[in-house]
Amino acid sequence: MKDRKEEKLYKTVIGRVKNEARGLAPEFREIFLSAIDEIIKKDKKREMALFPYFFAKNIKDAKNSQKLMTDLCLANFYLWISYTLYDGLLDGEEKIDRLPVANFCFRRLLAIFEKNDEKKIFRRHLKKAFDRLDAFYLWEFKKCRTRISDSRLSAEILPDFHNFKKFGERADAFALAMTFLFFAGNKSARKIGYLQKFFEHYVIARQINDDAHDWQEDLKKGHLSSVAVLLLKMFGQKEIKLKEDLERLENIFWRQMVPIISGEILKNCQMARNSLQKLSNDLEPDFFERLLFIPENAAKKALAEAGRSFGIN
Numbered sequence: 001m002k003d004r005k006e007e008k009l010y011k012t013v014i015g016r017v018k019n020e021a022r023g024l025a026p027e028f029r030e031i032f033l034s035a036i037d038e039i040i041k042k043d044k045k046r047e048m049a050l051f052p053y054f055f056a057k058n059i060k061d062a063k064n065s066q067k068l069m070t071d072l073c074l075a076n077f078y079l080w081i082s083y084t085l086y087d088g089l090l091d092g093e094e095k096i097d098r099l100p101v102a103n104f105c106f107r108r109l110l111a112i113f114e115k116n117d118e119k120k121i122f123r124r125h126l127k128k129a130f131d132r133l134d135a136f137y138l139w140e141f142k143k144c145r146t147r148i149s150d151s152r153l154s155a156e157i158l159p160d161f162h163n164f165k166k167f168g169e170r171a172d173a174f175a176l177a178m179t180f181l182f183f184a185g186n187k188s189a190r191k192i193g194y195l196q197k198f199f200e201h202y203v204i205a206r207q208i209n210d211d212a213h214d215w216q217e218d219l220k221k222g223h224l225s226s227v228a229v230l231l232l233k234m235f236g237q238k239e240i241k242l243k244e245d246l247e248r249l250e251n252i253f254w255r256q257m258v259p260i261i262s263g264e265i266l267k268n269c270q271m272a273r274n275s276l277q278k279l280s281n282d283l284e285p286d287f288f289e290r291l292l293f294i295p296e297n298a299a300k301k302a303l304a305e306a307g308r309s310f311g312i313n
Contacts, residue, residue: 013049013073035101039081048080052177058284071112072177078109090141122183129172136169144224153219153240161226164264167207168200175199194278201272205265209295212261258306262299269296
């Protein structure tokens with residue numbers, strides 16, 4: 001049975017985003033709506049648009065107005081739109097005419113937080129979160145791209161992901177709406193810290209899992225992801241022939257890397273769970289356990305597959 005509140009909220013959020021197009025110049029309006037429609041199609045679980053709502057349903061003493069919930073879902077959706085487009089632009093996978101759409105959505109999400117932050121207690125956190133996120137994207141753009149020539153990948157200097165901790169720099173920004181609910185609920189600084197730690201380790205686990213699934217595509221594009229970098233280190237050469245060396249790379253991945261990266265995923269899921277347990281008086285755990293299940297289950301399956309195929313324990 002569908003959640004009527006969820007359906008109503010989702011229609012409101014999508015409707016308000018699309019209504020923004022009415023005041024835009026015709027050419028910009030067409031580009032804006034095209035980009036929004038593509039992202040809506042990708043958001044099959046509605047997490048981009050409704051994650052703050054799913055989160056708030058699991059706060060034990062939540063007393064949030066419908067207006068605030070709508071605003072936070074809008075802000076969360078604008079965040080995902082803007083950074084999905086920024087990601088695509090940095091990777092050369094989006095047309096440059098979508099840059100104004102990303103900027104437009106980013107301005108909207110800032111305005112929403114500023115409007116709802118009446119006591120001006122959230123602004124410092126907001127600034128810090130985006131400073132860290134922007135620093136991460138600058139580092140990624142400068143350090144995590146390399147040359148592809150004649151199906152050969154060359155990497156003289158490999159980026160340092162600091163044992164995957166680098167991904168944690170993104171977490172505060174992508175948890176902004178949820179953190180705002182803790183601020184609005186007058187939660188203590190300690191509890192806000194536990195919430196931030198949960199999302200930090202969740203983001204790390206999820207990103208390692210994504211990188212583990214995408215390493216071949218990343219190498220073909222010259223993207224030095226965390227898993228691709230570890231693979232290059234184990235390969236032991238500065239140049240890879242993407243076609244000829246693929247079998248050897250796959251062998252290294254399953255025999256040597258799967259135990260390492262699966263261990264890191266499982267470790268970060270447990271660390272996220274440890275933070276969650278410290279919020280047991282504030283949050284119902286089921287929703288958060290479902291979030292952790294995806295990377296955790298993938299890691300366990302990879303370990304099992306490595307064990308069956310290569311006798312790795």
